[in-house]
Amino acid sequence: MLEVTERKSKGAFYTPREIVHFMCQESLINYLHNAFNDHRDYTSDKKNIIITKSDIEDYIHHGHFAIENNFFLNNDNETINNQYQLPESIRNNAEVIDKKLSNILICDPAIGSGAFPVGLLHELVNAQLVLKPYFGLKYLKEKFHQFGFDENENINESRYVYRLKRHIIQESIYGVDIDASAIDIARLRLWLSLVVDEDDLEPIETLPNLDYKIVCGNSLIGMPEEIFWNLQVLEEIETLKPLFYDETDEKKKKELRKKISSKIKELLDEAENFSGYKIDFDFKLHFSEVWHKKGGFDIVIGNPPYGLLNKKQNQNFAITVNSEHLDYFKTSKKFESAKGGIINVFRLFITQSGILLNDNGIFAEIFPLAYTGDVTSKNIREHNLKNFSIIGIEAFPERDNESKRVFKHAKMSVAILFFTNKNKPTDEFYLRIHSDKYIDYSNDKVLLTKSDITKLDPNYFTIPVLSKSDLQILRKVYFNQKRISEVTNCYTGEIDLSLDKKYLQESSKFSTLLKGAIIGRYEIRLKMSQGEIMYLDSEEYLQNNKGSRSTHYKFDRIGMQGITGVNEKMRLKMTLIPKGVFLANSVNYILMPEGLYQNKLALLQLNSELHNYIFKLTSTNSNVNGYEVNNLPIIINSVHKDIVNIVVDYMLFITKINTNQNNILQYKFFDSLASAITYELYFPEEFKKANKEILINLINLSPIYDIMTDEEKLAVIQSEFERLYDDRHPVKFAIETLDSIEEIRIIKETLK
Numbered sequence: 001m002l003e004v005t006e007r008k009s010k011g012a013f014y015t016p017r018e019i020v021h022f023m024c025q026e027s028l029i030n031y032l033h034n035a036f037n038d039h040r041d042y043t044s045d046k047k048n049i050i051i052t053k054s055d056i057e058d059y060i061h062h063g064h065f066a067i068e069n070n071f072f073l074n075n076d077n078e079t080i081n082n083q084y085q086l087p088e089s090i091r092n093n094a095e096v097i098d099k100k101l102s103n104i105l106i107c108d109p110a111i112g113s114g115a116f117p118v119g120l121l122h123e124l125v126n127a128q129l130v131l132k133p134y135f136g137l138k139y140l141k142e143k144f145h146q147f148g149f150d151e152n153e154n155i156n157e158s159r160y161v162y163r164l165k166r167h168i169i170q171e172s173i174y175g176v177d178i179d180a181s182a183i184d185i186a187r188l189r190l191w192l193s194l195v196v197d198e199d200d201l202e203p204i205e206t207l208p209n210l211d212y213k214i215v216c217g218n219s220l221i222g223m224p225e226e227i228f229w230n231l232q233v234l235e236e237i238e239t240l241k242p243l244f245y246d247e248t249d250e251k252k253k254k255e256l257r258k259k260i261s262s263k264i265k266e267l268l269d270e271a272e273n274f275s276g277y278k279i280d281f282d283f284k285l286h287f288s289e290v291w292h293k294k295g296g297f298d299i300v301i302g303n304p305p306y307g308l309l310n311k312k313q314n315q316n317f318a319i320t321v322n323s324e325h326l327d328y329f330k331t332s333k334k335f336e337s338a339k340g341g342i343i344n345v346f347r348l349f350i351t352q353s354g355i356l357l358n359d360n361g362i363f364a365e366i367f368p369l370a371y372t373g374d375v376t377s378k379n380i381r382e383h384n385l386k387n388f389s390i391i392g393i394e395a396f397p398e399r400d401n402e403s404k405r406v407f408k409h410a411k412m413s414v415a416i417l418f419f420t421n422k423n424k425p426t427d428e429f430y431l432r433i434h435s436d437k438y439i440d441y442s443n444d445k446v447l448l449t450k451s452d453i454t455k456l457d458p459n460y461f462t463i464p465v466l467s468k469s470d471l472q473i474l475r476k477v478y479f480n481q482k483r484i485s486e487v488t489n490c491y492t493g494e495i496d497l498s499l500d501k502k503y504l505q506e507s508s509k510f511s512t513l514l515k516g517a518i519i520g521r522y523e524i525r526l527k528m529s530q531g532e533i534m535y536l537d538s539e540e541y542l543q544n545n546k547g548s549r550s551t552h553y554k555f556d557r558i559g560m561q562g563i564t565g566v567n568e569k570m571r572l573k574m575t576l577i578p579k580g581v582f583l584a585n586s587v588n589y590i591l592m593p594e595g596l597y598q599n600k601l602a603l604l605q606l607n608s609e610l611h612n613y614i615f616k617l618t619s620t621n622s623n624v625n626g627y628e629v630n631n632l633p634i635i636i637n638s639v640h641k642d643i644v645n646i647v648v649d650y651m652l653f654i655t656k657i658n659t660n661q662n663n664i665l666q667y668k669f670f671d672s673l674a675s676a677i678t679y680e681l682y683f684p685e686e687f688k689k690a691n692k693e694i695l696i697n698l699i700n701l702s703p704i705y706d707i708m709t710d711e712e713k714l715a716v717i718q719s720e721f722e723r724l725y726d727d728r729h730p731v732k733f734a735i736e737t738l739d740s741i742e743e744i745r746i747i748k749e750t751l752k
Contacts, residue, residue: 015115015303016406019366022394022439023416024119025060027299027364028101028127030391032056034360034422035100036093049096055087060123063090063130086130094134101128102146104172105290108302109219109353111175114186116301117214118193124168125161162205165194170208170245174287174297176219183216190214209245211257217281220348221325223271225334230267237263238288277324283356296358296421303366304349306412308342319345337383341376344368350380350417354388357421363388366406369395369413372463373620375627381461384419385450390429391418392445395465396437404436427451433465444468457618457631459485464617469746476743477614477682481633484602490590490626492562493583494549495536503541510535511553514577516561516586521573521607521671522648523655536582553582558590558603560629566622569751570612572629574603576652588626598636600648605634607671608678613747635681643698647674650717653704657714666721669735673724676735679744690741692734 036051065084090097101124108116135143147163149155169190177183187210194207223229237260244256264285271279284291307319309326321329329335329343334355338347346367353363371377372393384390394416398404406414430445446468453461456478464474484490495503495513504513513536518525542550559577563586576599583589592598605611611632619628638644647670654667676694680687687693702720704713724731739745 014113014407015366016437017115018438019406019416020115020119021123023301023364023366024116024123026418027120027301027362028123029053029056029060030362030364030418030420031104031298031360032060032097032100034362034420036097049093051089051093051097055089058087059090059130060127064126066130066133067126086134090131091134094131095136095139098128098131098135098139098143102167102171103293104299105174105294105297105358106172106299106301107174107176107287107290107297107356109176109300109356110302110304110349111177111186111214112179112182112303114175114189114214116303117173117175117186118189120299120301121165121168121173121190121193124172125165128164129161162194166205166208169194169210170213173213174290175214176217176281176283176286178216178218180216183214187214206248209253211244212241212260212286215281215286217286218279218325219281219283220345220352221277221279221328222282223267223279223285224275227271227274230270233263233267234285234288237285238292241289277328278322294358297356297361298358299362299364300353300356301364302349302353304346304353306344306346306368306410308344310342337379340379344376346371347377347380351383354384354419354421359421361421362391363417363419366414366416369397369415369465370620371415371417372465373460373618375460375625378460381463384417385453385461388419389422389424389427390450391420392430392432393417393463394439395431395433397433397465398436401436406437431463431465433467446471459631460627462618462631466617469742470617470750473743473746474614474617477610477633481682482636483630484590484632484634485630487634487636488591488593490588490629491549491552492626493559493585493587493589494545494547494552495541495582495584497584497586500541503537505535505537508535511538511580511582512536513582513584514559514587515584516563519559519561519573519575519587520655521570522575522603522651523658524575524577534584538582541582552589552591554579555591556596556599558592558599558606559583560588560590560606560624562586562588562624563622564624566619570607570609571619571624572606572612572615574606575655576600576603588624588629590629592636594636597641597645600645601636601638601641602634604644604648604674605678605681606632607674609675609747609751610678610682613750616750633682638681640677640681640695640698642703643695643701644677646701646703647677647698649704650720653710653713654717657710666717669721669725670717672735673731676738679738679741683741683743686741686743692738692741694731694734697730697734 032051033053033056036049036056037053062084063086066086085091104124106117106120108114111117132140144155147160147167149163173190175183175186177186190210191207240256240260240263244253244260247253247256267285268279268282271282290297305319309319309321309329329348330339335343335348335351338351340347350363350365350367350371353365357363371380372395395413396406396415397413398406399411399413402408405412427450428447429449430447432443432445434440434443444467446466448463448471452471452475453463456462456464456474464470466474493514497504497515513534514524515534518533538553556579557577558574560572560574564571564573576596577583577589590599590602592602606629614632615624615628618631619625650670651667651674654663654670657663658667673694677698680692680694702716704716708716723729726732739748
């Protein structure tokens, strides 16, 4: 086994046994569900065989109890109380199911130490042994013949199990890995799995040959699609392979191996000369029989490596590749869906794995949870949604707690994705969230549709990791509402602190430059939490920079911190940026088309609990990315605009003075009021039904004006605070009891 540091350099992490077990079982369930719901299998009376998914799940999850029952019955000759019995549809169709399992073709394209093939071997053996008591005599004889038993041979159970395992290994399991030592381990584990539980194997039986089944090579770099194959050499390989597998004489076997390897090398050399890059493996060449039999694999399963592809090893989770292969990944049409930012190798494996599936094939792989929401995974999400039927996603968000996260040595949230090449009757799929590294079957499965994804995020196809109630809230919030991207855009600050360093100054006689750390909710902090306040030689900067963003300083805009803690309750921290102020690239900003009025309405919403809740559900990292902000809902016009302006003015002023404990109490109250107003803007019917309407009780709210002194403004705010904060006032009562509205209770609970 590889050391931790070596595995990290290869982007490889051992998959916990429980996860392997779950993925193997679910893959078989989905494979059988596809097989018996395609209207091509028939009973003897020509009726369609339809086996429900729940029966298949029962069979795969609990079928081993039937084996245990049979064992006790055979040994004790007693009836077992409450004994498990297979579903009737499984018992009645045992032979047809067994044929499907006997003919299955499985591949792990990054096999590593072989955890998934060994796991599937175990599941297939169990699944087929469970069916054996329900075989007819004729079919059982066919099985004996298939396993190479002589007609008069004495067949004990141990020998039968050995031959069953050998058949599965020899006929069903394929794998590839770039690491030769991993291939050695995977082959050894499969061989050991044959004999580890057997007591009586005298005489010793031959082990299955895995030379052209478990192969060392780069599973991402294959023969160019446009190359003309030497058909004569291909036919010779096809002829030699069966002879090689059947040959028992070691000397002759060695000669056949040499011939096959030589001819494969001949074709690979031709491909290298044609393409200009190294090719040591090709699926349709090495595993050609798979495409002859089924046009691809029934199941592609695994834990592909994760890491950014680089020419040099220069960071955590970076994988070194040569320049020819890196150029190939960047330019190949085959991997178009894997592109986005610096290529992460797990996206290449998702793309390749999808290509390897046959028409009914099942995909099952585990990789970073960033797949669901990161902008760099946008292409692969869109590709999968358009080209495959998503079955489900198991999400494991925990990354910080070493004892709870899936991969102990990788600080990373992960997801398991299942999809099929087969069209489903609906585009519905499930998402289930787990709080630690174990599968919790009792957790709710949230049912999503492709329509949900495109409505919630039509630009990046983010798959939100959420509960059923969260989904219902998002559907309500986004219904008939615009997104920020439909109104304006979220930009990055115009001053790059590295590239524009020559324009930075320390003297306050120059223009003000704001960094992200100076921006809070409704405030520009006078004291920096990180570093010193900076200034900009704007005259020189503007002479040398004529881009579209170089004029944005002339307008009022909404600025926000570009990086916030992922566990903070309120990650969206925004305030109004006055005209004439420049922004560093650690600040994102929005320009509303109708100026200050729309800025204040947008600011109220974006600083609210509701929008922080939405952001918490859809953001996947510590950055407050522009594309994530662009996808937030926004109300751009409201009959309550005057009330909104007044409340925002209160908040901006209170954070500006913030001189005593009373100001803090006022801030908390008006901040809660701002969030409550946002809730009412998005859930007006719920507020009316619950008799919690707030806006109607704010009609007489007193404004503050720029011409007022600070003392006059403070007096107005103090007066309104005392009026509204009275226990008898309906506004205070509504704010304090908002969680009686179910949607708001859920939101507040999520933000805790």
